[in-house]
Amino acid sequence: MKEKSSTETEIRELHIREIISGAINGKKSFAFWKKQGQPQLLGIVDLGEQPSTDKGDLEEASPGFAVSPFLNEGRKKNIKINADLVFAPTDNSSGFQVNPAVGVSNEQTDSFIRGTFEPLRPALLEAYFPATDMVAASQKGNFIDIVNKAKENIKAEVFNKVVPSRYTDVPYPPGWDFISAFEKLHQLYPNAFVYVFGIPGVGIWMGATPELLLSIVDGRWFKSVALAGTQRIPESGDLSQVAWTQKEIEEQALVCRYIINCFKKIRLREYEEKGPKSIKAGNMAHLKTEFYVDMEAVNFPQLGSVMLDLLHPTSAVCGMPLEPSLQFLKEFEGFDREFYTGYLGPVNMQGSTQLYVNLRSMKLLSNRARLFAGAGVTEDSIAEKEFEETDLKLQTLMCLF
Numbered sequence: 001m002k003e004k005s006s007t008e009t010e011i012r013e014l015h016i017r018e019i020i021s022g023a024i025n026g027k028k029s030f031a032f033w034k035k036q037g038q039p040q041l042l043g044i045v046d047l048g049e050q051p052s053t054d055k056g057d058l059e060e061a062s063p064g065f066a067v068s069p070f071l072n073e074g075r076k077k078n079i080k081i082n083a084d085l086v087f088a089p090t091d092n093s094s095g096f097q098v099n100p101a102v103g104v105s106n107e108q109t110d111s112f113i114r115g116t117f118e119p120l121r122p123a124l125l126e127a128y129f130p131a132t133d134m135v136a137a138s139q140k141g142n143f144i145d146i147v148n149k150a151k152e153n154i155k156a157e158v159f160n161k162v163v164p165s166r167y168t169d170v171p172y173p174p175g176w177d178f179i180s181a182f183e184k185l186h187q188l189y190p191n192a193f194v195y196v197f198g199i200p201g202v203g204i205w206m207g208a209t210p211e212l213l214l215s216i217v218d219g220r221w222f223k224s225v226a227l228a229g230t231q232r233i234p235e236s237g238d239l240s241q242v243a244w245t246q247k248e249i250e251e252q253a254l255v256c257r258y259i260i261n262c263f264k265k266i267r268l269r270e271y272e273e274k275g276p277k278s279i280k281a282g283n284m285a286h287l288k289t290e291f292y293v294d295m296e297a298v299n300f301p302q303l304g305s306v307m308l309d310l311l312h313p314t315s316a317v318c319g320m321p322l323e324p325s326l327q328f329l330k331e332f333e334g335f336d337r338e339f340y341t342g343y344l345g346p347v348n349m350q351g352s353t354q355l356y357v358n359l360r361s362m363k364l365l366s367n368r369a370r371l372f373a374g375a376g377v378t379e380d381s382i383a384e385k386e387f388e389e390t391d392l393k394l395q396t397l398m399c400l401f
């Protein structure tokens with residue numbers, strides 16, 4: 001038997017480009033991400049033919065990266081990229097060292113490493129793009145119409161808030177490649193959760209989202225946030241200069257109320273609320289309130305999974321109340337959001353689970369990228385301003401082209 005210390009695995013330090021190319025050349029699923037406020041990336045590759053559909057609870061899940069679409073049918077549509085190979089940064093360079101999970105043989109690891117020697121084969125990249133593509137229909141006029149229709153529904157008290165969205169397609173400039181774009185994204189947004197994932201036949205997505213849906217640290221510390229209200233950051237970059245309007249304060253308060261209602265549904269009163277305060281996300285400021293629960297003190301070990309089902313989709317991306325606003329979006333938005341405004345992130349990796357709302361994100365197609373953005377509409381919304389706000393949000397990724 002081959003000694004572990006003699007594997008190619010342990011002597012090679014890999015660059016992110018080699019790892020992603022190796023995954024694509026081997027038709028494997030992969031994910032790289034960086035937590036909010038942390039500089040270092042972590043990567044995983046799933047050695048299976050197909051990643052698993054993942055309906056399971058967070059608490060028992062094996063380590064990996066969870067991906068949920070906006071419409072997940074009670075988690076039935078969720079996917080999990082298993083952490084068969086974990087790529088952790090080395091101490092003194094920009095390279096990564098591979099750590100195989102328990103049960104992954106040296107042969108499997110070596111075979112993957114050999115694939116990383118090959119440059120990325122573009123024909124194999126095509127296998128990551130879904131066969132069907134949605135119809136391009138996201139014009140400015142459509143968005144203005146849906147905002148005005150939403151306001152009529154708010155006046156008629158069908159709902160209090162809804163978050164319509166749109167997308168825009170950006171053709172790849174000559175020589176553009178997504179791995180370099182991801183490296184740039186990682187450098188640009190230190191405060192965001194920055195990720196790229198690829199699943200054959202499902203797609204390649206990347207983004208820099210400011211919104212945590214929930215996290216669980218050490219099986220004990222639960223956290224969620226209410227993020228809403230958007231303004232362009234002042235020239236000085238000074239957040240204390242941002243003055244919030246009544247409309248924005250109410251819009252964010254509705255997201256807080258939505259989260260508190262979720263706690264009420266499970267009769268949980270022992271949560272700590274901090275905020276709201278202004279935070280920076282790229283060229284924008286948002287209002288953010290944080291909610292904390294000590295799961296041990298409330299004796300609620302399944303809180304993460306229970307809250308996940310109650311929270312998603314929050315009124316930061318769908319509306320309030322949930323049902324009529326969701327119905328409205330299904331009827332009038334005119335396209336499938338797919339993973340945009342779904343959630344994603346590491347599950348049971350290095351002792352914690354962090355699921356983020358998939359905002360400021362884009363999906364790669366063979367010749368262009370599709371960028372998504374939405375805006376919270378309340379009774380005081382002005383359609384033209386909401387459109388401008390989506391433009392501002394789109395700039396988060398537009399600067400990659």
Ligand SMILES: C=C(O[C@H]1C=CC=C(C(=O)O)[C@@H]1O)C(=O)O
Nearest residue numbers: 228229230316359373374375376
């Ligand atoms: C729906 C998006 O943002 C949400 C999160 C923060 C602020 C928002 C707002 O001000 O409308 C949105 O609720 C998006 O970025 O596409």
